[in-house]
Amino acid sequence: MTKHILIVGGGIGGTMTANSIVAKLYPEILRGQVKVTLLSDSPWHYYKPAFMYVAFDMFFEGELRRKQRSLLRPEIEFSVDKVQNFDFAGSTVKTASGKTIGYDYIVVSTGCLPAPERIPGLKEAGDYFYQYAPARQLAEKLRNFEKGRIFITVNFPKTPNVPHQCGIAPMETTLMVDEYLRRKGVRDQCEIVYTYPTVSQLLRNCLFLQKEVCDVLPPVFESKDIKYQRSFTLASVDAEKKIAVSEEGNEENFDLLMCTPPIRAVDAVLESGISQAPNNEGWLPTDRKTLQLEGYPNAYVMGDTVDLPISKAGGSCHNQCPVIANNIAGDMRLGRTVDEYDGKVQAVAQMGLEAGMPLWYDYDEDVHPTPPTKVGGLLRKAFNRGIYWSVARGII
């Protein structure tokens, strides 16, 4: 009987995992014993980290997306259909087109959504760069920004030890804003204030979610005249008066509020009832080693949807993907999982508009920051413009 592997989500996690599963299980696919399907709610695949560049007029929409099908091996059945309901116990999903699809294995890689509406006033007054339209809006505001106060806030999920989307992004964009305003020649008339909440994963009173990076940030910011403030956990925003209010009782005025907003899982995951995360955030309980959904051994979770303490970023998916492909192959061929995820995440941080800093970390070891370089910046640019698509295809 043909085993059906269903991958839900056409982001980087789902795409590279579908391709990797086909490569891993090619003999079974040739014999007709395995069928692989990918469901996505869009015919386009977006390179999400490039939205950050959109905010600085460095990327056009056409440059940061490709047709999803062009990134998939032909052995994969691809359908543009949105999953509306997960039935993990019954091993089926229901889709927006009215289909009920059964599976033997499922990989949930549905990402997360910015939820600025979860902080009063933030949706009206805040700007962010995690989706295309908000990033375009921010680009227009930055283009016209001549003087005033740019206030930066970072909002973590309420689920303990779960990070916000792309851990390094707030720092990256703070440095990018600084350089962008310098290039425009208006930096002297602008104040940039970077803030961080009281609790960031396992650290308190910090400027980053890992200690070693936190330690090197103050001199970096001081050298660029960027103000920084610890313990500012955004509670609400007065959109009319342009005041950000913190849970710690501080009030700060702003002309531009650039935020990393709260996030949540997509509706179908929220409504599956499987998540134990507080605040209806929806992170799925994931085995930190095998990446199986707890209690459902034929379901795997990856990327932003997990409840693990690692970055919600493509660099995590890149290392989770082979573990999931190996474990599904192991289960099919040997009746057990064979691989374990060590929490590894790698990336090249964009440090300002030109420089870059390659980095990696895992469950046991934090990022060891190194000086940003032009070569690192070129590597990041090369990744943005070309290498990413090879990663999505499962070539790299």
Next chain:
Amino acid sequence: MSETVMDMPEAPNAKRLAILDEATEQGVMDLLEKIAPLLQGRRFDNIVDLASLASDGVDMFDDAMVQKLMKAYEEAVGAAWAVGNAARFAAAQTASSPVPSLFGILRLAGDEDVRRGLHFALTFLSVLGRQMKDDGVE
């Protein structure tokens, strides 16, 4: 990583000079030991020349050049990947089915995917032919 929240006192930003660090000193000594034969034989000069060449290359690279090179890279890799995939997929399909008759081949053209592929192949040939025109060159 422990599971308890750790307090981070606002530490003074004392920046230690790397040169005063014992580990740095030991590292430099080890490195010197390693490259000593190259230095003594004047062969280290070649490494410096190579590094200098690489450095020139880095200086010459800019955003526009990265964009152009990466576009070429992606187009080449994407095309090779798509053709390789199609060849592998077609080889697997044809290996498991009997060779069709002449009418069977024509019947295949009833399939929309086959017609899309044929359309692409014919258009590809037409573009190739257009590029091959001599435009009156003697």
